[in-house]
Amino acid sequence: MNQKYDFAAIESKWRKIWAEGKADKASRDPARKKFYLLEMFPYPSGRIHMGHVRNYAIGDLLGRFYRMNGLNVLHPMGWDAFGLPAENAAIDRGTHPAKWTMQNIAAMREQIKALGVGYDWDREVATCHPGYYKWTQWFFIQFLRKGLAYRKKTYVNWCGRCHTVLANEQVVDGACWRCDTHVVQKEMYGWFLKITAYAEELLADLEKLAGNWPERVVTMQRNWIGKSVGARVKFAVEETGDVIEVFTTRPDTLFGATFICLAPEHRLTRELSAGTPQAAKVEEFLQLVARQDTLARTSEEAEKLGVFTGRHAVNPVNGERIPVWSANFILAEYGTGAIMSVPAHDARDFDFAKKFGLPVREVISQGDDGPPDAAYAGDGVMADSGEFTGQNNREAAPKITEYLQKHGAGEGAVVYRLRDWGISRQRYWGAPIPVI
């Protein structure tokens, strides 16, 4: 019995014995209760850092604990091995991303083994291995078959520093999640996966996770999916007969709509103004907005810019003729790319109406008199709302939706904040999209 604590000798001795004896091998055994334990697999960036050590120490603690408690534990490890850093590092160092990646994997594997984490190394995978990405490509083809993958020309988030497209989820406060560079909008062809087809289930099943996932994560996902229930309303353009579709969560405020706002990128913005005295002003406005990025356009503090298109639309519930505007804070890819503006009951619309001298009409009364000096978004009694006047606004909302449906001017609708997942990266070190 060595009285001195010679950790180097002890650790190298057991590392060898455990590896040779495959002490951590996991096998399916239907007679035993299983426990699948997993730490998020790392990107092979070079060397492990203390965050990894912490991650794997926690994982291995639980792995050993549950094995000693009789569970059949699966605890594997692998490498998230495709991606930009490999390309950038390879360019900087004059090597190849594959070589750089494999060297890093070899080094990090040894470091993790030195930590004594009880992984079943026979199950190791690397996503850049053809035996792995064969199936990544196979999945893409299944998405294509099911109509859940498509290609379209669109405005994408572009990081100039990484020379790549970013998904909405990868833009954090207007900047690239990886390098913090300001993200710009660029029009190009790209592939998309229809994650929106699963929006409702992704939202509903969060209930199953509550209690077993941190509340914060569940809330963030719920907000990201962002379900809104309301109505789609059709406004016909008086002079041209075009139909502008808007989505609103507040059909009860429809009688208070005093103008329409289109996204600058909306097809009709330019079309409607053509031939009106506003055409030149609209063109000037579109060029100004094209230079603004999404964040600058939509943040609360951002200056609200707008222009009258020269046309008017008809409110389907009261036949009122209201002006059609375009505003910088409306985004083409959200909802229908157009909104009905109800300045009396929406703060942003209120600011916009004040700035451009547009009318404000209160249709939900909060019980006091006089013209509103701020938007009122709460509940109350309907005013100035035709046959619905005098009703409670919450009760009237579904009736107004019903009315729209009956008159072919709209319908109940659900929209999600979640967008389809842009998966094109236009870079080299990734799985090729298997299309000819």
Place this chain on the structure above:
Amino acid sequence: MVPVPEDQLPVILPTDANLLSEGRSPLPELASFLNVKCPQCGADAKRETDTMDTFICSSWYYHRFTSPRCETAPAAKEEINYWMPVDKYIGGIEHAILHLLYARFFNKFCRDLGILTADEPFANLLTQGMVIKDGAKMSKSKGNIVDPDEIMKKYGADTARVFMLFAAPPERDLEWDDSGIEGSHRFVTRVHKLFAKWIPELKDLKPGDGGADPELRRMRHVTIKRFTIDVRDRSHFNTAIAAGMEMINFLADYKPKTDADKTELRGTLIDFLKLLHPFMPFVTQELYDSFGHKEYLTETAWPGYVEEHTVSSVQTIVVQVMGKVRAKLEVSAGTPEEEIKRLALAHEKVVQAMGGGSVKKIIVVPGRLVNIVH
């Protein structure tokens, strides 16, 4: 545009491509990759040169782990349905939306393809905090990196692991602290020292049955209970280690008086090794081996505890006379109330305080207090 036929997968990413310095992909200019025949009509055609977001690669890797070498499917049915869902998934909060939403989407798509039956991929999620130093996340640009290799070289992997588990509960950020790693190393070293002292003497003792020092038995069961609850129910690994440190303090001074004590000590030390194993696997396995055991500690059963052995057998009871503390009694647990009253009234200090008065009322709060009114 047509998909590549499935039997022609994978579309190999050519590794002989020369990277372009401005970061553009070389694939559109690589004729050997680009030019193909249309799989449907045989005419000359061009390959798509775009590549996928790597978040796709990581959206299904947990499926692949269930049968990583399967050649006929992303994962073999009996394997994936036995292992999925992941029972415990551990990672950073920065993936709250990105990876975790994409993976949920992929899993549901896979379920609809009939690849597996689970609706959700990750039954339980633990989001660990960051490791920070000098108030900021460790990063090269801030120059506040601590290199795991250096720590392992200087202190060993067991110490590095203990520190990571001791310094903060898993969800919280962990502030790196050089004196903290020293403290963890002292703890691991003390474990080794304690066992090195006792193993030669206790190694060949046979397990006995009872009659040993009740305090030693109590510490054994209390420590098992604390480790079990902290790890299994609370994920508070730091407080489990604190319990281990208390146990080391106790055992360092412990002197067995009888053979039964020695047998109990041997059993206690072996249980203690099992409790410590998930925290410091190497040194505990070595010490277990020194006891003459051949199996891996992961193959042994986690020790159980008996609730009634976790409470102290000796109770201290405060005796009050007219609301004032006058004496303390030491009695063994389970002493009858009448006996406690008799002992209280017979205590010299109590007799003195009562000054010959007769007892009007005497209240006993079991295990804690006697109150006398006269």
